[in-house]
Amino acid sequence: MKLPLSVAYISKNEEEIIAKSLNSIADIANQIVVVDDFSTDKTVEIAKSIGAEVFSEEWKGFVEQKNSAIQKCKEPWILLLDCDEIVSNELKNEIINVINSNKIAFFSINRKSVYFDKLMNYSWQPDRVVRLVHKSLNPKFIGIKIHEYIDTSNSKIIKLQFPILHYSYKNIDDQFSRMLKYSKLSAESYFRIGKKVNILNLIINPLFAFLKMYIFRLGFLDGWRGIIAAFSSLCSTFLKYSFYIELINSNKKRE
Numbered sequence: 001m002k003l004p005l006s007v008a009y010i011s012k013n014e015e016e017i018i019a020k021s022l023n024s025i026a027d028i029a030n031q032i033v034v035v036d037d038f039s040t041d042k043t044v045e046i047a048k049s050i051g052a053e054v055f056s057e058e059w060k061g062f063v064e065q066k067n068s069a070i071q072k073c074k075e076p077w078i079l080l081l082d083c084d085e086i087v088s089n090e091l092k093n094e095i096i097n098v099i100n101s102n103k104i105a106f107f108s109i110n111r112k113s114v115y116f117d118k119l120m121n122y123s124w125q126p127d128r129v130v131r132l133v134h135k136s137l138n139p140k141f142i143g144i145k146i147h148e149y150i151d152t153s154n155s156k157i158i159k160l161q162f163p164i165l166h167y168s169y170k171n172i173d174d175q176f177s178r179m180l181k182y183s184k185l186s187a188e189s190y191f192r193i194g195k196k197v198n199i200l201n202l203i204i205n206p207l208f209a210f211l212k213m214y215i216f217r218l219g220f221l222d223g224w225r226g227i228i229a230a231f232s233s234l235c236s237t238f239l240k241y242s243f244y245i246e247l248i249n250s251n252k253k254r255e
Contacts, residue, residue, distance in 0.1 A: 003099050006031040006073035006135075007081055009052075010065045014083035015041040017167055022050040024087040025079065028096060035069040043083075062148045066141045078139060080131045080150075084167045085111065091162040095132060098160070106139075106152045107132035112163040115225050119165070123219040123229040130157060131164070145189035146182055172228075179236045187243030191251075201241045210234040 007029045011018060018034075026032060032052040036044055037059045044054050057068060070078060077099050081087070087095070091109065098107060111127040113120045130150040133139045137155050141148045169175040190197070213219045214230035222229065 001028065002030045003028050003077070003096065004075045005029045005077045005079060005095075005099060006033060006075040007079045008066070008069035008073055009034045009047075009081055009083055010037070010062075010069055011035070011039060011043050011047070011083050012037040012059070013039045013041045014043045015039075015046055016170070018043055018083045019046050019050065020167075021081060021083055021086050022047065022052060025081070025092065026050055028092060029079070030075050031073065033069050033072045035065055035072070037065070062146060063141045063143055066148060070139055070141070073135065076135050078133055078135055080133075080139075081164070082166075086165040086167065088162055088165055091160065091164060094160050094162050098132065103158070104134045104136060105155050106130045106137065106150065106157045107160050108157050109160050110163045111166040113166045113168055115169065115222075115229065118222075118225060120222050120225060120229065122217055123213055123222045123226050125217060127166075128159065132160070144192055146185045147189055175232060176235075179232060180239065183236050183239035184243050186240040187247055190240075190244045191247045195244070197241055197244055197248075199245075202238060202245070205241060206234045206238040209237040 005028060007025050009018075009021075009032070011034050022032060032047075032050070034047045034052045034054045036047070036054055036056050038056055044056070047054050053072070055068075055072060057065070059065065060068070066080070070080070079095065107130065108128045109131045110125075111129060113124050115123070130152055133150065140151050142151045143149050169178070210230045210233060213233045214226060219226035219230050
């Protein structure tokens with residue numbers, strides 16, 4: 001049964017995963033919107049074959065790209081998904097109940113990573129994001145670079161119980177390649193807002209990132225996957241501050 005629901009995506013070369021994501025929600029959504037950054041693989045072909053409306057647009061940044069997708073949603077309810085996220089059957093039933101109740105609010109959903117074919121119950125937890133919203137609330141992404149989020153200042157947030165399954169990395173190579181990319185983007189975000197840092201951030205913040213994930217959030221209970229996840233958090237934090245300090249020094253030399 002189709003519901004008054006639009007699902008919004010942004011994409012770029014996601015042929016390996018997008019079909020699984022689309023198929024996990026297509027049976028209940030009246031509209032699927034994909035704003036694609038001129039993919040060179042079969043992303044567009046796959047999305048169209050599953051019934052998505054695809055709009056080809058050059059990359060404008062996460063905030064602008066996602067807002068463009070929202071603007072194309074026609075149904076009263078909007079679900080925001082990434083191409084590597086899959087809606088579980090339990091979450092789908094919960095979404096159906098929310099829409100049928102017509103309760104106007106922002107709804108947050110916890111993302112649980114599937115890492116090396118296993119669901120991570122502790123690492124990267126909790127990871128709540130606002131993903132379901134009634135269109136009447138005029139949802140809009142704000143923020144800079146990779147730190148985009150939905151502005152929820154005009155209504156309350158209600159937590160949904162069941163998670164989105166997040167298939168974030170194909171392998172270690174993919175994980176650390178993305179880490180390098182997103183660490184640079186984070187550094188650029190810090191530079192843009194003039195965040196204050198010093199050399200201690202290079203030492204304390206990465207160590208705290210590791211301890212937070214592995215000890216405080218019980219990542220060690222995820223076994224060897226938890227160790228890799230915690231060290232990746234340490235490395236990404238170290239790289240983020242390293243790139244930021246590099247940007248500061250480069251800017252000083254130009255002045």
